[in-house]
Amino acid sequence: MAYELYYWDGLQGRGEFVRLALEDAGADYVDVVRGAKKDGQGMGAMTKIIESKSEPQIPYAPPFLKDGELIVPHVANILLYLGPRLGLAPKDEGQRYVANGLQLTIADMVTEVHDTHHPLASGLYYEDQKDAAKARAKDFIDNRIPKFMGYFERVLKQNPHGDKHMITDKTTYVDLSIFQLVEGLHYAFPRATKKFVKQYPRVQALHDAVLERPNIAGYVDSERRIPFNESGIFRHYPELDQDA
Amino acid sequence: MAYELYYWDGLQGRGEFVRLALEDAGADYVDVVRGAKKDGQGMGAMTKIIESKSEPQIPYAPPFLKDGELIVPHVANILLYLGPRLGLAPKDEGQRYVANGLQLTIADMVTEVHDTHHPLASGLYYEDQKDAAKARAKDFIDNRIPKFMGYFERVLKQNPHGDKHMITDKTTYVDLSIFQLVEGLHYAFPRATKKFVKQYPRVQALHDAVLERPNIAGYVDSERRIPFNESGIFRHYPELDQDA
Numbered sequence: 001m002a003y004e005l006y007y008w009d010g011l012q013g014r015g016e017f018v019r020l021a022l023e024d025a026g027a028d029y030v031d032v033v034r035g036a037k038k039d040g041q042g043m044g045a046m047t048k049i050i051e052s053k054s055e056p057q058i059p060y061a062p063p064f065l066k067d068g069e070l071i072v073p074h075v076a077n078i079l080l081y082l083g084p085r086l087g088l089a090p091k092d093e094g095q096r097y098v099a100n101g102l103q104l105t106i107a108d109m110v111t112e113v114h115d116t117h118h119p120l121a122s123g124l125y126y127e128d129q130k131d132a133a134k135a136r137a138k139d140f141i142d143n144r145i146p147k148f149m150g151y152f153e154r155v156l157k158q159n160p161h162g163d164k165h166m167i168t169d170k171t172t173y174v175d176l177s178i179f180q181l182v183e184g185l186h187y188a189f190p191r192a193t194k195k196f197v198k199q200y201p202r203v204q205a206l207h208d209a210v211l212e213r214p215n216i217a218g219y220v221d222s223e224r225r226i227p228f229n230e231s232g233i234f235r236h237y238p239e240l241d242q243d244a
Numbered sequence: 245m246a247y248e249l250y251y252w253d254g255l256q257g258r259g260e261f262v263r264l265a266l267e268d269a270g271a272d273y274v275d276v277v278r279g280a281k282k283d284g285q286g287m288g289a290m291t292k293i294i295e296s297k298s299e300p301q302i303p304y305a306p307p308f309l310k311d312g313e314l315i316v317p318h319v320a321n322i323l324l325y326l327g328p329r330l331g332l333a334p335k336d337e338g339q340r341y342v343a344n345g346l347q348l349t350i351a352d353m354v355t356e357v358h359d360t361h362h363p364l365a366s367g368l369y370y371e372d373q374k375d376a377a378k379a380r381a382k383d384f385i386d387n388r389i390p391k392f393m394g395y396f397e398r399v400l401k402q403n404p405h406g407d408k409h410m411i412t413d414k415t416t417y418v419d420l421s422i423f424q425l426v427e428g429l430h431y432a433f434p435r436a437t438k439k440f441v442k443q444y445p446r447v448q449a450l451h452d453a454v455l456e457r458p459n460i461a462g463y464v465d466s467e468r469r470i471p472f473n474e475s476g477i478f479r480h481y482p483e484l485d486q487d488a
Contacts, residue, residue, distance in 0.1 A: 056404050057342050060349040060395050070338045073345040076320075081341050094314045097325050098301050101317040105304040111355060119363050120376060121383035132364060132376050139365035151304050160300050 003029040003082070004066040006046045006059075011232040012184075012225075014110065015063040017075045018082070020176045023219040025086035031224070032066075075110075076103040079173045088173040099167050102155065102174045106181055109148045113188065114233050116140045116240060126237070137240035141192040145185070145244065149200045152178060156202035163202045164209065171213070178203065179210035184234030192244040247273040247326070248310040250290045250303075255476040256428075256469075258354065259307040261319045262326070264420045267463040269330035275468070276310075319354075320347040323417045332417040343411050346399065346418045350425055353392045357432065358477050360384045360484060370481070381484035385436040389429070389488065393444045396422060400446035407446045408453065415457070422447065423454035428478030436488040 003022065007015030022029045035041025046062065049055060049071070059073035065081065066072075072081045080100050083089025090096055114122075119136040120129040152166070161169035166178060182203060186193045196204045210216055219225055228234055247266065251259030266273045279285025290306060293299060293315070303317035309325065310316075316325045324344050327333025334340055358366075363380040364373040396410070405413035410422060426447060430437045440448045454460055463469055472478055 052402075054402060056402050057345075058395070058398060058402060059345065060352075060392075064345075070341065072341045074348040077341055077344045077348055080344070097314065097316045097321055100321050100324070101301075101303065101308075104318040104321055108304075108355075111352075115359070115363075119359075120379045121387070123383065123387055129379075132379070135364045135373075135376070139367065143365070143367055148304075151302070154302060158296075158298060158300050158302060 001068060003027060004032050005029055005063060006032050006049065006066065007063040009033045009043070010226065011229060012180075012234070013063075013232045014075050016226075017106075017177050017180055018063055018065065018078050019224075020180055020216065020219070021079055021082055021086055021088055021173045023224070024171075024176055024213060024215045025088060026215055027082075027086055033062075074107075076100060076107050079103055079177070083173050086173075088171065088176070090168045090170075090172060092168075095167060099172055099174050102166055103177060105148070105151070106174070106177050109144070109181065110233055112140060112144055112148075113184065116188075117235050117237060126235075130239075133237075133240060138242065141189065141242055141244050145189075145192060146199075149196075149203060152203050153200045156206065164206065166206070171210075175206060175210055176216070179207045179216070182207040184228065184232075187228040188234040188236050189241045190236070191241045195244065245312060247271060248276050249273055249307060250276050250293065250310065251307040253277045253287070254470065255473060256424075256478070257307075257476045258319050260470075261350075261417075261421050261424055262307055262309065262322050263468075264424055264460065264463070265323055265326055265330055265332055265417045267468070268415075268420055268457060268459045269332060270459055271326075271330055277306075318351075320344060320351050323347055323421070327417050330417075332415065332420070334412045334414075334416060336412075339411060343416055343418050346410055347421060349392070349395070350418070350421050353388070353425065354477055356384060356388055356392075357428065360432075361479050361481060370479075374483075377481075377484060382486065385433065385486055385488050389433075389436060390443075393440075393447060396447050397444045400450065408450065410450070415454075419450060419454055420460070423451045423460070426451035428472065431472040432478040432480050433485045434480070435485045439488065 005015065005018055032041045033043050033046050037044060050059060052058060057071040059071060063075060064071055064073040065078045072078050090099055116137040117126050117133050119132045126133065155166055156163040159165060165171060166174040249262055276285045277287050277290050281288060294303060296302060301315040303315060307319060308315055308317040309322045316322050334343055360381040361370050361377050363376045370377065399410055400407040403409060409415060410418040
């Protein structure tokens, strides 16, 4: 049975980290909200689960994955679940916790990316918190990007199996998520990321290598890949960007 | 061998969610940073791991758990790892992903609590971002507390095994974390949480029930429990609080 991914239509957002794993593995999945109402899909199918008054496994928010009767919410949790099933997780059980830890650090950085344009309230328009956004984005570029990216660079450098992968000597979902993170940062902050090749050579090289994987290259060129836009997590507002 | 918990001394912070699980289970653990240098503990022992130039499993930040050679970072990940070992996780494997999803929603709320006093930059003093903090805290009380707490209340209500636990009919680490979350919210926002008993009766009742568990009651009264203070996640700044 196909995996069912539930996420907003019209943006990459957090759902994209899951899509990349499913696409890389060539898995059978349905992007439910983007499907047709007549097939029992579309936005209504997602709302039905989130607002259910009887479902015991209510997700707090999208994305969530449905595999048969099981509902798995949160990106890192979905990837933890899918990883071994898609051949994208370390074989060793202990290392799966290390991979999950890396993914949770990526998740934390994604939340901070979101907060650069929404530092005061996720329910308010960007335009209504622009001054605070400028302050937060400046701190993000000055302090947070170096801290997170410097960390990921170290993880690659200190991987005893070589610096081509975040963990083990094989591609895992963590590598795919690093690709998406770097891709998004380049989109949102072209000035701040201009020197990534020099500053974080291993991270940038991992991004480039993932993009050459046949299934990822095919996906990124397909209509299934929604372009980055200003509804997602990674938004390009030139006034929030600066050289680094 | 004892579990080694690595976290800052002097504050409950994110480490407390792990401490509560270890304490409830009566597990053998060392709170490393609070230990003595002469025993190879203290702050230096934590710094050594975080700044290691050779360790393959570098944690991005505390808390992290060391179990033999394995290093597990991030609260939800640590609890995912410890849960089955401490008898505080669902028996069913699928339900463990549901529990992890709940824990990750708790983690998201904890991050939002932190951002009420640090909306612009975690590296700046609260005093230097007070106006933004007031705006963010107001939104947190008006919109985010109701959304998160309403969700947890629904999870309890819709638990097919009864509304005494977040998942299954037994105490899991998720219940313990709900206790800490509610405890922290009452400390930080006494006005905003004054009507919790009426607004979120099941969540408040779960908090109260956890506090009656002998090992938790004993721990909370012990010197091992650091009191809430303004270095932690939950800070009481009266100017950020309001009736709800």
